Amino acid sequence: VSTLAFCNTRQQCRDLLEVLQSHGIHALALHGELDQRERDQVLVQFANRSCSVLVATDVAARGLDIAGLEAVINVDVTPDPEIHVHRIGRTGRADENGWALSLASRADQRRIAAIAEAQKFEPEWHRLDELETTSEAPLLPPMATLQILGGRKDKIRPGDVLGALTGEAGFTREQVGKIQVTDAYTYVAVARDIVSVAVRKLADGKIKGKKVKVRSI
Known part of the structure; x- marks a missing residue:
């Protein structure tokens, strides 16, 4: 919730x-x-x-x-x-x-x-x-956010990031959430269970033909 x-x-x-x-x-x-x-x-x-x-x-x-x-x-x-x-x-x-x-x-x-x-x-x-708690498990959200060093000034668009994740990286469209591009950074939500792999694959690959720095926040 x-x-x-x-x-x-x-x-x-x-x-x-x-x-x-x-x-x-x-x-x-x-x-x-x-x-x-x-x-x-x-x-x-x-x-x-x-x-x-x-x-x-x-x-x-x-x-x-x-x-x-x-x-x-x-x-x-x-x-x-x-x-x-x-x-x-x-x-x-x-x-x-x-x-x-x-x-x-x-x-x-x-x-x-x-x-x-x-x-x-x-x-x-x-x-x-x-009030009753339904579970003792940690309340974790379904998604995690990746921050890519590069944004509008680098001519990065949401479709470029989605293509990198669903193309060479091999993730499904359902595993990728909202993508927000600012002047200097791009933020993309991915399913929480793939965050580590997504960081590695984006860092190993390219966006707009260039290597990018990626981290989870």
Whole structure:
């Protein structure tokens, strides 16, 4: 499940990320301390299903639009009902199904009441101890991201990368996911179980007739 988890502060983002990763959940954080390159890499991985959980602050997630987002979790309840609407509005778009959950304590009841009044709905409360885990296995995403040193300035196109992977490298189209080309880099999602082989075969082969440097991120 592709999940966006909201925290109110950068420190809460960092703390939650540490907890999730310690439990084997492939998570990344999006907050104001990231530079543009780091932010771009995080968003690429979340959009192409290489990251299970994206932990974000409201400011960092401003303008974020992820297709097929399956769940939004408010780890921290926002004091602003309008921000709450923006948070949960990112899932269940275009007739798709989506979950919007808030983790709230008694101290948050006043905030929840304000949100409920603004949205004209009755909250559905559940105790945390009612939740059951379906598996103890690590929560790993289906894809992994490869970064190729070379992009638009090198006249690389998505079709060139797809051709290299499904041609000489011998992978199927189903094993290759989203391909995103920037000025200097190309990012391609591949099935997680082929990532090591894909790195080696791309590095041993050529794209646009040239050798390229490749790494997994």
